[in-house]
Amino acid sequence: MSVTGLPSRVEVVNVGLERFETAVRDQGAPAVGVDWRIPAGGDLDAVAALARLLGPAxxxxxxxxxxxxxxxxxxxxMLQGVETAGDVVGGLGDGMILHCGPGIAWAEMCDPLRRSVRAAVVAEGWAAHTEAAGQMVQAGEIRLEPANEHCTVVPMATAIGPSAPVYVVSVDAGGTTAYSSLNQGSGAVAWFGVDSDAAIERLRFLRDALGPALAQALERAGPVDVFSLAAQGIAMGDDVHMRVQATTNLLLRDLLPHLVRSSSARIAEVADFLSTNHLMFLNIVMAGARAVAEWASEVPDSSIVTTMARNGTTYGIRLAGRPERWFIADAPPVQDALYYPGQGPDTSAGDxxxxxxxxxxxxxxxxxANSPAVAGFLGGRMADAMAVTAAMGRICAGTSSRFRLPVLDNAGTPLGVDVRRVVEASxxxxxxxxxxxxxxxxxQVGAGVAHAPAECFLEALLDLDQRLAED
Amino acid sequence: MSVTGLPSRVEVVNVGLERFETAVRDQGAPAVGVDWRIPAGGDLDAVAALARLLGPAxxxxxxxxxxxxxxxxxxxxMLQGVETAGDVVGGLGDGMILHCGPGIAWAEMCDPLRRSVRAAVVAEGWAAHTEAAGQMVQAGEIRLEPANEHCTVVPMATAIGPSAPVYVVSVDAGGTTAYSSLNQGSGAVAWFGVDSDAAIERLRFLRDALGPALAQALERAGPVDVFSLAAQGIAMGDDVHMRVQATTNLLLRDLLPHLVRSSSARIAEVADFLSTNHLMFLNIVMAGARAVAEWASEVPDSSIVTTMARNGTTYGIRLAGRPERWFIADAPPVQDALYYPGQGPDTSAGDxxxxxxxxxxxxxxxxxANSPAVAGFLGGRMADAMAVTAAMGRICAGTSSRFRLPVLDNAGTPLGVDVRRVVEASxxxxxxxxxxxxxxxxxQVGAGVAHAPAECFLEALLDLDQRLAED
Incomplete structure (x- = not known):
């Protein structure tokens, strides 16, 4: 443990006893726990693979x-607009539902995702009610595929069919395009695993009112630079995942002239919805992230993770250069959780x-690190939020040149999760x-922190080691 | 100089040589310069008054x-709505213009304020063009009064007549109401000292289009808790003065449903204007500040400043309990300034x-302290923004319980400028x-930091000392 003297940076690096680190962090000062551990937890195969991947290879x-x-x-x-999924998402045909996370059989799906799938089937008009929808899926009449395998990303338990509206986001330099569903808002909604009539009606509202209104507004506004808005949002306290409110508001202000000029007969309803949905930008930025990740995925021989997704039952990652192979583990429970009254781990689905x-x-x-909202969730101190960023810094191989953290003197955010670092640092x-x-x-019954399971990262590491050895 | 040991707070308190403080602040760590000085600069009258006001009194x-x-x-x-100034602002009659800062004769007014007054006179329809307007004012046909003496506050060189729309903000507990003009936006605008046709047209747009549309939207939205929005804005990086963008966006999102339902024939123009004006909330929060300050002003025997305003020629303050008396000094030049190309101190009006x-x-x-935008203006480091807050903390007698700073572990912002502390600390x-x-x-030709002149605070201190002695 050392405190460097003036005039060098006043911070604390702690190796070993966590109590010191915690004491410093309690005072709001930056502290990074180095807590030395046995690399790869002492797993001999992993250590051997690491030795090669960090050595000769x-x-x-x-x-x-x-x-x-x-x-x-x-x-x-660039957000190009809103289209109907079946018109633009490759391979999404009639009778098919795309869902979150890795591929999974109906029998293995968790309850909230099943409900979301049934709601989507009813919203598509393929079944009159959720019971019939469930029977159709059970009978194999509906094809279920992971959205990620169609360059599409959907948050929480979202499931979409071909009539759903999707954001279309493309990266010119890479020639890649990705899609995401429209955010369903809060309350009784299918993406939270609700399949009530109201939840199904919300899906129809997205398709019949919100989607067309946003499509027209975005067409008039012209393409939107998604990550430029996200970078501004970070300086305004968004982590741009758990909290996207500032970024959502920036976009809404840009769209205001077009919403006011809308030809939609339902624009008042649309405005009511947008005015109370703090999460609009979540789905847009997810599509932006997928679009750059699709481009990055084309690079072979990399140890960087370019897919990370969960379906409530399993947790899967994919590496750049290995898009055909998911490395799968059980979806973990969500930890460090705050629950609604009467709820707890026993009533909670997996991540x-x-x-x-x-x-x-x-x-x-x-x-x-720059998000008071994240800090608030973790107990209120910015030091706690900074610790989250610091932990990501230990497993990332680079830093962002566009996402910068004011509280850390505009340091770039950690970028590029490296399975070597994940396994080495555990x-x-x-x-x-x-x-x-x-x-x-x-x-929804609460919120918390989900720690990715180590097994899928270890498998990905061993697979990379083997692939390089075979070359 | 001391560095406190673990586990107490890791920070630096520096007494004396500024070089150490700067070195620490260069590293992004919190540092507060205590730089001991002779109290009140050694002014014997001031020292005697301070001795009484900090001693027996x-x-x-x-x-x-x-x-x-x-x-x-x-x-x-609470923001109640938008009304026509002449209908609600006490004492604002026909032929009268309210201006920023302390009262001042036309002959002493700086050029930008003269231009703004002339533009307002033309917009009122009292003169056909600015030359005629100037002659009317010169001839004493227009009465000029400080907005502050009518419970009204206006930013920069704003001048308003009775037809101008104003925000109406009231404080129930105090029974006070204050007003402010609508923000004129950027470009060739009268509040920046421009009296072109476009600037005058902007004033008419505010009166004929923006004012009525906001009045209707606010009536439908119901009263808005101004400081609640401001508190959220701080957590989103606004200092809620130089930068009010996050707070403006929060309000716009709340108003979206009402703007979309507007019956105004000019709502599209209004939406275009709102979509590009980052400063909308500035005027609203100024009226909010004035409304609480009016209430606070009713308390006698206080050393807290409840008015602080400038007209480009003079700088004036008033103390609580002494509303009839302005303490006036020359308006200072703006320092630490960034200028547009070709501009500099020689081409700049006073504060x-x-x-x-x-x-x-x-x-x-x-x-x-929590504003990356302020930090950016001061060179980019949050430590520089924190130093601004720290300096205010040295001259304030309290802290806010509702405005909290995430980067300082949710400490309240300094509140209540005390002339005793101002004079003592210089x-x-x-x-x-x-x-x-x-x-x-x-x-506008640039932006910078204006330091209030010490003389008016010293005068206010001596006046308070004398008043208490006479009792």
Whole structure:
């Protein structure tokens, strides 16, 4: 433990006993726990793979990672507009539902995701009610595919069919395009695992009113630089994952002239919805993150994670250069949670949703340090939010040149989760997320921090080691 | 100089040589310069008055100040709506123009304020063009009064006549109401000292289009808690003076449903204007500050400043309990300035506007610490913004319980500028402000920091000392 003297930076680096680190952090000063651990938890296969990937093979991997990080950092995702999913999302045909997370059979799906799928089937008009919808899926009449395999990302338990409106976000430099659903707002909503009539009606509202109104407004506004708004939002206290309110408001202000001029007969309803939905930008920035991640994914030999998604049952990641292979583990419970009254771990579903893609591009956890909202969630002190960013810094191979943290003298956010660092440090990405009821369809029951399972990162590491050895 | 040991707070307190403080602040760590100076600069009258006001008379003054600070802190200013100034502002009759700052004769007015007055006279329809308007004022046909003496505050060089729309903000607990003009936006605008046709047309747009549309929207929205929005804005990086963008956006999102439903034929123009005016909330929060300050002003025997305003020629303050008496000094030049190309001190008017009322209620400088925008203006480091807040803390007698600074572990912003502390520490409030051209009517030429002149605080101190002695 050392306190460097003046005039060098006044901060604390603590190796070992966590109590000292906590004491410093309690005072609001920056402190980074180095807490030395046995690399890879002492797993001998992992240690051997790490020795190669950080030793003889490191030049090759580092070069690949530099290109991956450059793409994640330089790609400029532009929101082009809102379209009907079936018209633009490749491979999304009639009778198909896209869902969050890795691919999963109906029988294995958690209750909230099943409810969301049934609600989507009814909203598509394929079934008259959710019971019939469930029977159709059970009978194999509905095809279920992971949204991620269609360049699409959906938050929490979202499921969409071909009639759903989607944001279209493209990265010119990479020639990639990604999609995301429109945010369904709060309350009794399918993306929280509710399949009530009101939740289904919300899906129809998105399709019939919100989607067309936003499509017209965005067409008139012209393409929107998604990450430029996100960068401004960070300086305004958004981590741009758990909290996207400032960024949402920036976009709404830009769209105001077009909403006021709307030809939609339902624009008043649309304005009411937008005025009370703090999460509008979440889905947009997820599509932006996916669009740059798709470009970065094309680089071979990399140890950088370019997909991270959960379906409530399993947690999956993919590496750049290996898009065909998911590394899967059980979805973890959400920890450090705050629950609604009467709720708790026993009534909670597992970690769910594709929004963790944000943590791969320098947003969310990497941007927590400047977010009073994240700090508030963690107990109120900015030092706690800074610790989240610091932990991401230990497992990332680069920093963002566009997402900057004012409270850290405009340091770039950590960027590019490196499985080598994850395994070596035994730290997996932490994602702030909502918690859904495990079984009764009542929706959100709390919020907490989900720590990614270590196993999928270890598998990805071993797979990379093996691939490089075979070359 | 001392560095306190762990586990106490890691920070630096520096007494004396500024070089150490600067070295620490260069590293982004909190540092507060205590730089001991001779109290009141060694002025013997001041030292004697201070000795009484901090000694035998301190109990009486402190009790008064506690009530003043309580009112500044507890008053809840509610934006009631938009009305026509002549209908609601007491004493504002036909042929009268209200202007920023202390009262001043036309002959002494700076060029930008003269231009703004002329533009207002033309917009009122009292003259056909600015030349005729100038002649009318010169001939004494137009009565000029300080807005502050009509419970009204106007930013920069704003001047308004009875047809201008004003925000109406009231504090129930105090029974006080204050008013402010609508923000004129950027470009060729009268509040920046421009009297072109476009600037006059902007005033008519405010009266004929923006005012009525906002009046209708606010009537439908219901009263708006001005300081609640401001508190949220601080957590989103606004100092709520130099930068009010986040707060403006929060209000716009709340008003969106009502703007979309507007019956105004000019709502599209109004939306275009609102969408590009980041300063909308400035005037609203100024009226809020004035409304609580009016309540606080009713308390006698206090050393707390409840008016602080400039007209480009003079700088004036008033103390609580002494509303009839302005303490006046020359308006200072704006220092630490960034100028537009070709501009500089020689082409700059003096410090101007009523917005400094914000610094009296815990906003602006007191809230700078959490504002990346203020930090950016001062060179980019949050430590520089924190130093602004720290300096205000040295001359304020309390802290806000509602305006809290996330980067300082939610400490309240400094509240209640105490002339005793100002004189003792030889520190006057610093206000970030725009700079207007001194003579050619081209509008804004830069921005910088205006330090209030010490003389008016000293005069106020001596006056208070004398009043208490006479009792």
């Amino acid at each position: 490191s030049g090759r991997v580092d070069a690949a990672n530099a290109e991956v990080i450059s793409r994640l950092d330089r790609g400029v995702p 769910i949703g594709d929004s963790a893609v944000l943590e791969l591009v320098g947003l969310g956890g990497p941007a927590a 730290i997996t990405p932490a994602v702030n997320t909502g918690i859904l009821h495990a079984s009764d369809g009542s929706g | 301190s109990g009486r003054v402190d009790a008064a100040n506690a009530e003043v600070i309580s009112r500044l802190d507890r008053g809840v200013p 101007i506007g009523d917005s400094a009322v914000l610094e009296l209620v815990g906003l602006g400088g007191p809230a700078a 520190i006057t409030p610093a206000v970030n402000t725009g700079i207007l051209h001194a003579s050619d009517g081209s509008g």
